[in-house]
Amino acid sequence: MHTQPQKSRLEFFTDTAPAAGEVTEIVDGVYWLRMSLPMEGLDHINLYFLRDGDEFVVVDTGLGWHVAMDIWRQVFKDSMNGAHVNRVICTHLHPDHAGLAGWMCRKFGAPLLMTMGEYFLCRLMAADTGNPAPEEGVAFYKRAGFTDEQIELYKTKFGGFGKAISPLPDGYQRIRDGQLIEINQRDWRVIVGSGHSPEHACLYSGALNIMISGDQLLPNISSNVSVWPTEPEGNPLEDWISSCHKLKSEVPEDTLVLPAHGIPFRGAHHRLSKLIKHHELALERLHKYCLEPKLSTEVYPVLFRRAINDGNRSMAVGESIAHLNCLRARGLMQRKLNEAGQYLYRST
Numbered sequence: 131m132h133t134q135p136q137k138s139r140l141e142f143f144t145d146t147a148p149a150a151g152e153v154t155e156i157v158d159g160v161y162w163l164r165m166s167l168p169m170e171g172l173d174h175i176n177l178y179f180l181r182d183g184d185e186f187v188v189v190d191t192g193l194g195w196h197v198a199m200d201i202w203r204q205v206f207k208d209s210m211n212g213a214h215v216n217r218v219i220c221t222h223l224h225p226d227h228a229g230l231a232g233w234m235c236r237k238f239g240a241p242l243l244m245t246m247g248e249y250f251l252c253r254l255m256a257a258d259t260g261n262p263a264p265e266e267g268v269a270f271y272k273r274a275g276f277t278d279e280q281i282e283l284y285k286t287k288f289g290g291f292g293k294a295i296s297p298l299p300d301g302y303q304r305i306r307d308g309q310l311i312e313i314n315q316r317d318w319r320v321i322v323g324s325g326h327s328p329e330h331a332c333l334y335s336g337a338l339n340i341m342i343s344g345d346q347l348l349p350n351i352s353s354n355v356s357v358w359p360t361e362p363e364g365n366p367l368e369d370w371i372s373s374c375h376k377l378k379s380e381v382p383e384d385t386l387v388l389p390a391h392g393i394p395f396r397g398a399h400h401r402l403s404k405l406i407k408h409h410e411l412a413l414e415r416l417h418k419y420c421l422e423p424k425l426s427t428e429v430y431p432v433l434f435r436r437a438i439n440d441g442n443r444s445m446a447v448g449e450s451i452a453h454l455n456c457l458r459a460r461g462l463m464q465r466k467l468n469e470a471g472q473y474l475y476r477s478t
């Protein structure tokens with residue numbers, strides 16, 4: 131359907147990232163709000179808001195903390211001129227995206243629009259806050275190869291999700307793949323992807339040739355694709371790769387992509403192809419590496435260039451298992467428990 135020639139590189143909307151709290155108009159009625167994040171390795175998020183007649187629609191809300199609230203209050207006053215927000219849309223459940231959705235919905239009496247998978251998982255994870263780490267989690271990380279010390283740290287950190295999220299409203303409006311959402315008399319089509327989160331929504335306007343991509347398509351970093359203790363046999367990496375192929379068929383190469391992290395860019399197909407290749411090559415390296423049996427905690431060197439520490443270990447092991455499970459599902463990897471009760475992976 132889209133036959134534009136492949137671009138050899140990405141074209142960025144601007145060379146310099148705006149300051150935290152700054153609002154940039156992308157095209158008439160589409161605004162980009164940059165916010166800082168107090169997170170190691172990820173220091174900002176991009177949020178967007180769209181004019182809808184005399185009102186506004188917000189897409190992603192920022193982390194549930196006072197700094198983000200203060201910035202939003204300023205934006206409501208200055209950039210929106212005190213206008214009403216009539217809908218809050220969240221691309222997915224992560225706290226940097228959905229953190230202030232509940233707060234904002236209550237403030238304006240506005241409905242929350244999310245996919246079913248994201249809404250319910252978000253509520254579930256927030257409800258885990260204050261609970262002790264589950265047995266399933268401890269067993270998962272023990273089989274993965276965590277040391278006793280690392281398991282203790284997992285237990286201490288369990289339940290942090292809810293602390294970064296203002297409670298979601300108890301009801302929501304479900305959005306689905308392919309659905310059209312009308313904003314300012316223009317249709318925005320929901321394109322669902324999976325792998326980074328269960329049912330991530332991107333929004334595409336054909337009239338503007340713009341896609342708000344959340345974390346489903348980022349220009350510089352590859353989104354985390356992890357297996358978590360709730361679904362230890364899951365295969366999110368195959369979902370992720372299929373979603374990259376799907377996005378290529380759903381939006382043109384010259385779409386202006388508005389990502390949640392990084393600078394808006396053109397070159398969607400180029401970037402998606404690169405992401406697919408990145409994971410396929412990682413799978414090949416992993417397959418070679420596991421000709422000698424390995425624990426999932428022993429495969430970091432073939433998957434990551436960065437050092438693994440207490441702050442990123444659960445993501446790293448989750449991502450390692452995502453690659454290992456993908457190879458297992460493709461019939462290229464076997465797994466068995468060793469005497470210590472840890473999974474050993476061996477390529478076939």
Ligand SMILES: [Zn+2]
Binds near residue numbers: 224326327345
């Ligand atoms: Zn995310």
Ligand SMILES: [Zn+2]
Binds near residue numbers: 175226227344390391
């Ligand atoms: Zn994000």
